[in-house]
Amino acid sequence: MKMDERKQQILLAIIKDYIDTAEPVGSRTISRRYKLGVSAATIRNEMADLEDMGFIEQPHTSAGRIPSNLGYRYYVDCLMQREQLTEEEEGAIRNGYEDKVREVGEVLNRTGRLLANLTNYTALVQTPRMGISTVKHIQLVLMASGQAMIIVVMDTGAVNHQIISIPENITQQDLDQISSVLNAKLQGRTMGSIRLTLIKEIYFELAKHRNILDLAIELMKDKIPSVKEDKIYLEGVFNILNQPEFHNVDKVKVLLSLLEQEDKVKDILKQPNQGLGVTIKIGSENSQQEIQDCSMITATYQIGDRILGTIGVLGPTRMDYAKVVTVVDSMSRNLSRTLERILKGNG
Amino acid sequence: MKMDERKQQILLAIIKDYIDTAEPVGSRTISRRYKLGVSAATIRNEMADLEDMGFIEQPHTSAGRIPSNLGYRYYVDCLMQREQLTEEEEGAIRNGYEDKVREVGEVLNRTGRLLANLTNYTALVQTPRMGISTVKHIQLVLMASGQAMIIVVMDTGAVNHQIISIPENITQQDLDQISSVLNAKLQGRTMGSIRLTLIKEIYFELAKHRNILDLAIELMKDKIPSVKEDKIYLEGVFNILNQPEFHNVDKVKVLLSLLEQEDKVKDILKQPNQGLGVTIKIGSENSQQEIQDCSMITATYQIGDRILGTIGVLGPTRMDYAKVVTVVDSMSRNLSRTLERILKGNG
DNA sequence: AATTAGCACTCAATACGAGTGAGTGCTAAC
DNA sequence: GTTAGCACTCACTCGTATTGAGTGCTAATT
Known part of the structure; x- marks a missing residue:
């Protein structure tokens, strides 16, 4: 036929x-x-x-x-013919990030909210892939005897912190010394580039201070690289309640409990990525059992030709593809531009 | 009758x-x-x-x-006779915080998860009320020309950060200088105690560095005190889907969209607080329209006789009061003890 | 050969009515 | 004051039409 x-x-x-x-x-x-x-x-x-x-x-x-x-x-x-954005929508996207927004986290957050609002489905926004952001500052703060906090600031504006155990006899002065060495060695580097050579340099640098050497090495080897950089911003989760296909509570439960599990959500976006442009996964094309009667429309965002991450919209297979494709495409370009402005603006 | x-x-x-x-x-x-x-x-x-x-x-x-x-x-x-906790439950509460948990945020988080799991309703946990935690460390990091990040670490382990605009000509050295003055003046102080006298001291201290004086004063007056400390940890939101009274999606929608609005959730816990012990609000006793067919069981937690905040459980009016009261009571006491251990443990 | 009108057929959804059963209120007997 | 008994109510559950939107097939029409 x-x-x-x-x-x-x-x-x-x-x-x-x-x-x-x-x-x-x-x-x-x-x-x-x-x-x-x-x-x-x-x-x-x-x-x-x-x-x-x-x-x-x-x-x-x-x-x-x-x-x-x-x-x-x-x-x-x-x-399908892509639907044109209304002027209103175009305006919303364009003005989505006032210039005062300078933190990458905040930008991603707004991206999610906008995506969800414009489409009335659920929006997913992945943080930029590790390896692109570089260390801006490292700080060690003594919290109590035997406890310190390590704070790592990335050039994207992301701040990570965790409490760590340290030997009882370490003082804030010791920590300051380690901080300054770490800063000197790591500033401007990506997490991925922390290698043995660097550790050796630290070793050399601190060799004369035996008491803090072990701690410094441990930080370099274990704590700092384990800083988690990836996170998914989820917005408009409850929009699915407006879809007739989710009028029965059991289906809602299945989907919501999926979205509650952060690692599964990460997997959804972590599909082997098909280059640039908008990708559409329809129903059973999705690998996750729980969303096999949903569709996902995703697009990557990038700086130059370096892909940083993915944004996407999740809705029922009976989704307004023509519109969502336009919105996701437009938002991803805009996000790329905005991140470029923020990150290239830095040193 | x-x-x-x-x-x-x-x-x-x-x-x-x-x-x-x-x-x-x-x-x-x-x-x-x-x-x-x-x-x-x-x-x-x-x-x-x-x-x-x-x-x-x-x-x-x-x-x-x-x-x-x-x-x-x-x-x-x-x-009502309070229900005894099973040994299992008692164990779960007792072991809820392994000793390695030292961050207040993490403690509150676990409290919420435990509350939700033990009761099968929705748990709400308020962060300790501002004014008790003290500044541990302040750090200013130059992010780009004209932009800096201010990081404030509290002794509770809470870390706040925000990006601020600064004059173009300020260098990292200037920021370090301000940082060290701010640290010297603010360490060990609560946010509430930042007063004019302190600002005067800063003024005196930095008087000879006209270029950074204004910035330091601005930080002291506006930025640092505005650090937001209050937040609500919500856990087990989807437990309500298991309640027969929420088998219809519209009711779910009403409740979930309430819980999405952070300020409204804050209001729920911010009721004029009736002293110590467990408080029960039944149905229309709740001031919020949207939860008038729900009940809330709350309890305060404290250090000594200083009330720090509230934890609570939200469920349908047909709630297992006998059990929830016991759990909430027990958890609030345990939370008080744990926070005492963490906070008193510090200097 | 393609299109269309007509018709019999299917089947979910709706409506209807009888029957069921859990529940009540009232009354009279204990 | 308590209880047995009874008439009554009313949501719920079935089974049985009825309806109507939809189909597939066939024969007539273009």
Whole structure:
């Protein structure tokens, strides 16, 4: 069977209508609502063909058709025309980050909120991939005897801290000394670049201060590289409650408990990434069991040609692809630009 | 009408049964399930009285009775016996904080998780009220020309940071100088104690460095005191999905969108606080519209006789009060002890 | 050969009515 | 004061139409 012009138009009509109404759509509806110049009977015949080809399916015999995953796939690949942003939306994106926003964390946060608000689905924003941000400052603060806090500030504005155990006899002066050595050695470096050579340099530097040497080495080897840089900003989780497909509490529970598990959420975005541009995963194309009746639209953001991370929107397969693709694309470009401004602005 | 012994027993039976089953309970059920030594008919008569008195109500004519808010109130005030913790639960609370947990934030976090897990409702944990924690360290880091980050470490282990604008010509050396003055003046002080006298001291100290004086004063006056210390840890939000009263998505939506609004959540815990011990708010006793068919059980935690904050559990009015009261009480005491250990342990 | 009108058929959804059962209130007897 | 008995209520559950949107097939039409 061949996919001719008319079949395409009918498939398009079915998908558009279904995205709108969330109801199975029948031949009558199409012939009434869309001016295709043929009768319902003809449409019925074509629909039977489309079903044979696997693009649409029937929930039950006497119902209309709904798009299959394959149908959506054909739609986004061949039929869909991206929706233009309204001026309002364009404005919202453009003004999303007032210039006073300088912290990367804050930028990502706003990105998530905007994505969720513009699409009415759930937004996911990944922090920039480790290895791009560099250490700006390291500080050790004595909290109590035998306890210190280590604070690592990245040039992105990210701040990480953790409490660590130290020998009882270490003083704040000792810590200051270590801090200054660490700062001298690590400033401007990425986490990934902390290598043995550096550790040797530290060793050499502090060799005469045996009491703090071990601590310094430990920090270098274990504590600092373990600073976690990746995090997912989740926004608009509750938007799914507005979708008719989630009117039953059990489905909500499945999805929400997935989104509660941070590592699983990370996996969702950590798909082997297909280069630049917008990626669409439809239903069972998603590897995670729990979102196999959802679709994800993602896009990477970057500086130059270095990909930093991914942003995405998660919604039911019956999602407004035409719109979401535009929004995600536009937001990812804007995010790239904004990060470039912030990070290149620094030294 | 008088509340005699038997009425009490019947009310108690109704409430226990309803808490268990979430179904209206009838006279037959009571006479069968609870050995009161009287017939269903007698119970019916008593129930009619209890209804007149406002303690129970009927959803519709031919249904059993359910407790009214007033009924629950009478129950928790006069009838309820606190449930003992199981050994398991007691163990969980006791071991909730292994000794390696030294950060206040982490302690509060675990408190929330434990509360939610033990009760199967939603847990709310307020951070210790400003004014108790003292400044441990202040650090200024130059991020870019005209931009710096200010980091404030409290003795509780809380770390706050924000990006601020500074004059273009300020160098890291200038910032270090300010840092050291600020540290000298502020270490060991609470946020609340930053007063004009201190600012004058700074002024005196830095008078000869005109270029950084303004910045230092601004930090002291505006930036540092505005460090936000209060936050609510929310845990087990999705536990409400397991409650039959939230089987319909619209109710879920109302509650979840309330819990999304941080300031409203703060208000919930910020009720004028009734001294020590456990406080119970039932249904319409809550001031917030959205939780008028929920109950809140809260308790304060403190060091010595200084109240630091509140923890609480939010569930449907049909909540297992006997158990939750015990858990909340026990957790709040344990939290007080733990914080005491951490905070008094420091200098 | 493609299209369409017509028709029989399917089946979820809705409506309806009878039956069930848990519950009540009232009354009269204990 | 308590209880047995009874009539009554009313949500709930079935099973049985009824409806209506939808289909597939066939035969007539273009």
